Amino acid sequence: MAAGAPRIFVSHLAGVAVFDPNGDQVGRVRDLVVMLRVGQKPPRLLGLVVELATRRRIFLPMTRVTGIQSGQVLATGVLNVRRFEQRPTERLVFGELLDRRVTLTETGEEATVLDLSVQQLPARRDWVIDRVFVRKGKKGGAFRRGGEGGRVALPWKGGGGRRAGEALTVDWSAITGLSLEEHGQGAENLLATFEQLRPADLANVLHHLSAKRRAEVAAALDDDRLADVLEELPEDDQIEILGKLAEERAADVLEAMDPDDAADLLGELPETDKERLLSLMKPGDAADMRRLMAYEEHTAGGLMTTEPIVLRPDATVADALARVRNPDLSPALAAQVYVCRPPDETPTGKYLGTVHFQRLLRDPPYTLVGSILDDDLQALEPAAELPVVAGFFATYDMVAAPVVDESGSLLGAVTVDDVLDHMLPQDWRETEFHLEEGAGADDA
Structure with missing residues (x-):
């Protein structure tokens, strides 16, 4: 509406x-x-x-x-x-x-x-x-x-x-007489209090709750909100929360997560639990999970998401902007669209190039995306290791990069947040970073 x-x-x-x-x-x-x-x-x-x-x-x-x-x-x-x-x-x-x-x-x-x-x-x-x-x-x-x-x-x-x-x-x-009371304990009041928090901040709150309270809050969150929060939690908390959900709901939450984060979480579960959850997921989502888990964790294939914005060359700038406006996309994924031959789902047909968001803003709505491609930028191979991927982002000032296999098909896209996630210390989510008042250039 x-x-x-x-x-x-x-x-x-x-x-x-x-x-x-x-x-x-x-x-x-x-x-x-x-x-x-x-x-x-x-x-x-x-x-x-x-x-x-x-x-x-x-x-x-x-x-x-x-x-x-x-x-x-x-x-x-x-x-x-x-x-x-x-x-x-x-x-x-x-x-x-x-x-x-x-x-x-x-x-x-x-x-x-x-x-x-x-x-x-x-x-x-x-x-x-x-x-x-x-x-x-x-x-x-x-x-x-x-x-x-x-x-x-x-x-x-x-x-x-x-x-x-x-x-x-x-x-x-x-x-x-209908609103929640300000006093009293319960998941309702806790969630209402933290309703406006970003997923990363709510994840920090959950991490410091008791295991019992954490499970109560997780049970009360809707699937999409819980998926966003799980992506920001340490691995141990993710496994603990997922294990306390009913299996059907756990599968729904995994489907709502970004495919790369869901695949990482599934990869940490015992084989029997992993297969049982995969069997409860939609076939297409389960296939994406299996494909991602086939790659080494610290490679472009292991870091990528399988749901970038993919368009055919005869799509227009207006079509691309409509896709970019999707509020469910992260800013990094919305920064560019990938132009490919059909099929449009990953793995796609032949990858032709990328169109950056800024270019979409400069051209008339009726312009075909196939005519404004950036096709000079070398795509990442799925086996490219983390230092190579990080170097690519630093060299070309990118926030997302295409991952293409040897046949020329687009497999997915790596975003800068996933690169940082794997380059920071393993316990970085459990560390509170604060800029001390007065710290700055004078301290350099």
Whole structure:
């Protein structure tokens, strides 16, 4: 949804059909999953509970929702059909928040929650519950299920029910009774406190928690967030956390990690555990893991990710910029695109060259990327060892570099963060680096 997307009341989403990119219906919305936060911060909408034709209920992350329009939800990507299981930090909107008693902060009056509205934040992919429709008094009209497809009947929309007082829509910050309390211990409060931390900083927090507490927090994190944090943890912590997750969830988290980091972690597990997790992963992801684990750890092949931006020569600058805008890409991977003959997935067809982000900004949107290639830069061989890879980055001032095999196929790309990760001392993640106040040129 674009910036300035309209506000959507959750009552309009109950029972709405969900369609994949091909226009095929995959299921219906049965609930919304939110994460409450401390204080007056509006809850984050994490995703939707979707009921498939088989009656199985699955979780659809909001990052996979491309549109909510005309009484339908449009989704993209491959659906994870693992049965939805609610986590300790999650709340169901229909099941737990509607009909709740709250207090209006300005007047102290009691009210009943009848509906809530969700909206996507401008210039971001995050969705929040921003407003609440309430009825003042001891008992308001209830949000009731009913009708075909799980549609709802609301008192102010012909659903009946007695009016117990004035109905009004207020900001989330204008009520109390739903947000997390500031006091008390639990994974909810801890995660809410650290919600804005970068993955590396949250990883540092987890590293210093007790093993029990670390496992509780890891269990409460969503898969993508946990994957980001695992990538920043020391190896021992990674293995410990992964070992305490249910096997299906461990496989999901590994799939959400960068392929090179996931392959490194799998390589440290006992053979039986590794094979069991690989068997639970999607075949394509498992194949990437096996391919990466075949290379020596401190070589270009062992350092690379198998998911760089790959385009065909007839793609345009506009196509390339659309791919670069993907917020899930690291800055290093988004710094350039690799132009190859089909197939587009690694290992690709013949690697033709690289187009750097700055060049994309200088040329008209209709320009073909095949006409603005940097094809003079020598690619790395998969067997190139770490000193050679580091020398390549230093010599050419690169933040990412292509890895090409002897047949000319692009295998992946090495990014500068992975090079630094392997060149720093083994315990660098456990060391706190602080620049002392006043230190600088005078100390040189």
